[in-house]
Amino acid sequence: MTRFVLHRIGFYVLIAVLLAFFTVPLLWLASAPFTSDPTYKVRLPDFTSENFRAILDNPYALGSLWNSVLLAAGTAVLVVVFAALAAYALSRVHLPGRDALLYTLLLLSSIITGTAAMVPLFQLAVELHLIDSQLGLILIMTGGLLPAAIFMMKDFMDSTPKSYEESARVFGASPLQIVRHVVVPLVRPGLATIAVWAVANVWGNFLMPYLLLSDVDKQPAAVIMYTLYTEGGQANIKLLATFGLLYSVPVVLMYLFVSKKYGFRFHGGIKR
Amino acid sequence: MSAIELRGLTKVYPGGVKALDSLDLAIPDGEFFALLGPSGCGKTTLLRTIAGLETATGGAVVIGDRDVTGLQPGARDIAMVFQDYALFPHMNVTDNIAYPLRIKKVGRAARQQKAAEVGARLGLEQLMDRRPGQLSGGQQQRVALARVMATQAQAFLFDEPLSNLDARLRLEARTFLKKLQHELGVTTVFVTHDQAEALAMADRMAVMESGHIRQIGTPAEVFQRPANTFVAGFIGSTPMNLLDGVVRADTLEVTGCKLAVPQSAEGLLHDGEKIVYGVRPEYNVYSAEPVDGSLGGNVSIVENLGASYLVTLDVNGVLVQAVVPEGHEPAIGDEGYALPRRDRALIYRDGELVSA
Numbered sequence: 001m002t003r004f005v006l007h008r009i010g011f012y013v014l015i016a017v018l019l020a021f022f023t024v025p026l027l028w029l030a031s032a033p034f035t036s037d038p039t040y041k042v043r044l045p046d047f048t049s050e051n052f053r054a055i056l057d058n059p060y061a062l063g064s065l066w067n068s069v070l071l072a073a074g075t076a077v078l079v080v081v082f083a084a085l086a087a088y089a090l091s092r093v094h095l096p097g098r099d100a101l102l103y104t105l106l107l108l109s110s111i112i113t114g115t116a117a118m119v120p121l122f123q124l125a126v127e128l129h130l131i132d133s134q135l136g137l138i139l140i141m142t143g144g145l146l147p148a149a150i151f152m153m154k155d156f157m158d159s160t161p162k163s164y165e166e167s168a169r170v171f172g173a174s175p176l177q178i179v180r181h182v183v184v185p186l187v188r189p190g191l192a193t194i195a196v197w198a199v200a201n202v203w204g205n206f207l208m209p210y211l212l213l214s215d216v217d218k219q220p221a222a223v224i225m226y227t228l229y230t231e232g233g234q235a236n237i238k239l240l241a242t243f244g245l246l247y248s249v250p251v252v253l254m255y256l257f258v259s260k261k262y263g264f265r266f267h268g269g270i271k272r
Numbered sequence: 273m274s275a276i277e278l279r280g281l282t283k284v285y286p287g288g289v290k291a292l293d294s295l296d297l298a299i300p301d302g303e304f305f306a307l308l309g310p311s312g313c314g315k316t317t318l319l320r321t322i323a324g325l326e327t328a329t330g331g332a333v334v335i336g337d338r339d340v341t342g343l344q345p346g347a348r349d350i351a352m353v354f355q356d357y358a359l360f361p362h363m364n365v366t367d368n369i370a371y372p373l374r375i376k377k378v379g380r381a382a383r384q385q386k387a388a389e390v391g392a393r394l395g396l397e398q399l400m401d402r403r404p405g406q407l408s409g410g411q412q413q414r415v416a417l418a419r420v421m422a423t424q425a426q427a428f429l430f431d432e433p434l435s436n437l438d439a440r441l442r443l444e445a446r447t448f449l450k451k452l453q454h455e456l457g458v459t460t461v462f463v464t465h466d467q468a469e470a471l472a473m474a475d476r477m478a479v480m481e482s483g484h485i486r487q488i489g490t491p492a493e494v495f496q497r498p499a500n501t502f503v504a505g506f507i508g509s510t511p512m513n514l515l516d517g518v519v520r521a522d523t524l525e526v527t528g529c530k531l532a533v534p535q536s537a538e539g540l541l542h543d544g545e546k547i548v549y550g551v552r553p554e555y556n557v558y559s560a561e562p563v564d565g566s567l568g569g570n571v572s573i574v575e576n577l578g579a580s581y582l583v584t585l586d587v588n589g590v591l592v593q594a595v596v597p598e599g600h601e602p603a604i605g606d607e608g609y610a611l612p613r614r615d616r617a618l619i620y621r622d623g624e625l626v627s628a
Contacts, residue, residue, distance in 0.1 A: 166325055167358035171372040171423065172346025181371075185362040 029248065032241035039237065051242040060216055061243060064224035067134070068203055069250065071220055074138040076198040079149050080191050082142070087153035088183060092162075102151060109147035118211060125212055132214050140212065141202055149194050156190030157183075192262035196254065203251055221247045274336030274349075274426040275301045276322065276459060281331035283314075283321055291317040293483040294331065299461060299476075304453045306474035307463045310506070313480040315463045319429050322461065323352050336426055346375075351420035352429040355436065357412050359404035365391065365415050366400045372423040383422075390418045394452075410441050417452065428453075430462035434469060446472055467507050471495060479503045496616065497536070501623045504550050510582055513556070513592050514620070515549045515567075523565075524549060524619075528588040532565045534617035537626045541619065548620040555616035556594035558583060559609045560602060566611040567592050571602045585610055 024042055032038040033052070034045035055061050090098060121140060122131070130136025164186065168178045184191070206222045213219050225247065228239040276299040283292040291314045299305045307315040320326045322333055324345035332341045340348045351372070359368050366387045367374075373383035391400055394414045404412055413433065420428050433449060434442045450473045453460050464470050470477045471491040478488045479502075487499040498504035504512045517526035519541045524531045526549045533541060541547065562568060569587035581601040585592045585608050594610040602608050619626040 161356065161358070163354045163356055163358040164360060166345075167352070167354055168360075168371070168375075169325070170323055170345045170350065170352045172344075172375045174346075177375065181374075182360060185360070188362075 029241065029245055032237070033245045037238075038241055051238045055239055055242045055246070058228075058239070060219070060224050060227070061221075061246075063217060064219055064221045065246060065250070067218060068220035068222065068247075071134060071138060071141070071209070072199040072202040074134075075141045075145065075202045076195045078138065078142040079145050079198040080195050082146055083149035083153045083194055084184070084187070084191060086146075086150045087157050088179065090150065091154050091157035092165075102147075102154070105147035106151050109144060115207070118207070122211060131212060132218065134213070134218055137209055137212050141205065141208060145198050145201055149198065152197075153187070153190055153194060156187045156193075160186050189262045192258050196258050199254060200251060274459060275299060276305075276427055276461065277332075277334040278318075278322070279332045279334065281318070281321060281333065282329045283317055283326060284329045290483050292321065292328075295483075295485055297478060297485065297488065299459060301459055302457045303459055304450065304473060304475045305459075305461045306470035306477035307461060307480060308467060308470040308477050308506075309465065309480035311465055312482075314483040315465075315480050316431060318480070319352075319431055319461060319463045323350060323429050324348050349426045350429055351423040351425040351427075353413075353416045353420055353431065353433055355432040357404075357416040357436070359412060359415055359419075361404050364401050364403055365396060365407075365418075368404065368415055369418045369422050372419065386422055387418075390422045391415075393421075394418050409437050410445065413437065413445060417449075421456065426459070428458050428460040430460065432463055432465070434464070434466075442469075449473060468509055471507070479506060481506075497618065497625065497627070498550075499625050501548060501550070501620050504618070504620070508552055508554075510553045510577075510593060510595065512550050512552050515590060515592065517547050517549045519543055519545050519547060527567065527590040527592075529567045530565060531567070531612065531617075532614055534612070534619060535615050536617075536628070537619035540626050540628065545621070547626070548623075549612075549617065550620055551612040551617040553582060553593040553595045555613045556592070556610040557613065558594040558596045558600070558602075559611060560606065561609065563609050563611050566609040568607070568609045571604050571606045571608050574601055574604060583608065 028040075028042045031042060031045045034047050034049075035043060036046055036048045036050060038051075090102065095101075125131045125133075125136050125140065128136070130139065160183065164182050165178050168182050173181065203220075204222060206226070209220050210223050210226070213223070216224075221243070225240070225243055228236045228243060230236045276297075278295050278297040281292055281295040281297075282290070284290050295318065307318055309315045317326060321328050322335075324333075324340070324343060324347075328341055332339055334340070335348060335350065360371065363371065366384060369387040369391055370378075370383040373386060378386070388397075388400065391397060394417060396411070396414055396418060399407060399411060399415075404415065407415065413436070430449075434445050437445055446469060453473075462473070471494075474491055476488065476490050477494060478485045479494060480486065481502050487494055487503045489497075489499075494503060494507055498507055498512070501514055504514060515526045517524050517531070519525075519533075520530075521543055522533065524533060524547070531549065556567075559566070567585065567587045569585040569592065571583055572586045572591070573582075573584040575582040575584075577595070579598055581596045581598065583594050583596050583602060585594065587610075592610055594608075596602070
């Protein structure tokens with residue numbers, strides 16, 4: 001009995017230490033923006049709004065957050081639409097060499113948005129006049145995310161029984177109606193997953209927008225964050241912490257929303 | 273409502289597997305027709321080819337007076353219940369039942385009224401707002417049935433309609449389905465691998481084996497006079513005794529016993545030819561005393577069937593089964609005699625029934 005109790009105590013202490021390790025940075029992020037003179041330590045805030053006023057005075061801060069939203073949303077929409085259509089086709093039509101194609105795409109995708117492809121991508125963007133263009137960036141990010149998205153989406157499609165679609169077909173539904181009425185609602189959790197994943201990827205990407213967008217007015221928050229220095233060339237902790245909080249709130253909100261709306265899966269209707 | 277006719281229907285899968293081999297079949301208007309066979313015999317392929325979910329390699333499918341062979345499933349005016357019911361999990365019962373009408377561009381109010389009407393007929397009134405996941409297996413099946421009823425199609429196709437229900441519910445559903453089909457009078461084809469289900473529900477049935485139809489007939493015909501040894505062995509909850517024998521003038525010699533020629537084969541046999549003697553255990557009259565023209569041996573197994581017993585006799589090394597009413601069952605090792613009923617026993621020559 002005592003052995004068991006000691007065991008449990010030890011277990012919870014370990015959990016607590018691990019938790020603290022990951023919680024402290026989050027606590028810092030929550031408290032530092034409300035502290036007049038933040039350091040790297042977590043302290044009780046004095047609830048000043050001074051730092052927020054300062055970040056609002058920065059001419060690029062709010063605009064960059066909006067840019068981030070545009071880039072993330074645009075990429076997510078393209079990725080979801082293209083991945084869903086491609087995955088549906090790949091899941092339902094048997095092509096010779098389908099799996100080889102999928103794995104090759106997946107392998108290449110890690111190169112496309114990876115550091116190795118930076119120079120050719122830059123040159124490509126210049127040739128296509130897509131340099132310093134948000135659309136160009138969205139297209140390149142979409143290309144980078146698509147293979148993995150198709151791969152994940154195909155898994156969702158594969159796990160949807162065909163008899164749903166056949167049933168709709170016998171009732172006379174056209175292929176487009178089948179996709180709209182049956183397939184999309186069934187894989188909606190999958191679509192939401194892909195969308196969140198795409199947004200999170202774009203939101204946190206620094207290198208691509210840093211290289212491809214030179215106009216400060218077009219740059220997203222991840223790049224603007226990099227410019228928050230004091231006159232002395234030191235990282236401006238006040239602004240960094242405050243901007244960091246603003247930068248993370250949208251992603252947290254999106255996660256909560258999607259998890260509430262799609263964080264469940266339908267069951268039943270097919271007897272297993 | 274329409275008749276269904278298949279003419280020389282052939283389906284060859286890529287890779288050369290012949291699932292259906294030139295089938296001819298006519299199902300009259302309003303009939304409840306069973307496709308029965310072991311797994312892999314092509315019965316589901318046949319149903320799916322009628323539905324249009326598989327394209328025929330050759331031959332024609334005619335529904336009513338329309339050749340629908342080249343038509344899409346949706347243009348054939350048929351409705352299908354899938355083995356897993358395929359109810360859309362994101363729609364409630366009303367929307368599921370009304371879905372075929374939504375495709376036909378029926379207005380929302382009209383189709384909801386129709387769904388309510390059909391749902392009420394199948395006792396689903398209380399469940400109309402539920403999702404399929406919140407229904408029991410039996411309820412899901414009734415929703416699937418309501419959905420095909422709402423289509424008012426020319427013919428219904430059921431793929432193994434009872435296989436997803438548990439045993440007790442299956443019997444109930446069997447009676448329910450038969451009654452419903454009778455009331456609706458819609459030509460209905462259903463697939464099953466369970467011979468008892470086919471016998472119980474169908475007006476007529478086709479027994480299939482590896483892409484061929486081996487016999488078409490009413491359940492009574494198929495049960496009493498299987499056209500060949502395959503059907504004889506497949507139909508019946510206790511398999512038919514199929515015993516090798518030789519014709520000896522006016523009698524038969526079967527596993528060392530002398531048997532009379534069954535009525536169905538009288539005057540059709542030749543002296544000295546080899547035959548297979550078939551008799552169902554139900555048509556073997558058991559006796560503990562020696563009887564002329566019976567199969568005599570020692571009791572090796574006695575199985576309880578409920579109101580009767582299945583007795584297995586060892587007749588000179590060949591096992592022969594007979595059904596014995598309760599209260600008369602012998603003990604293992606007893607001497608026993610099985611007298612086949614002359615009006616029910618059958619003779620097979622080269623696997624085919626010998627009959628006038």
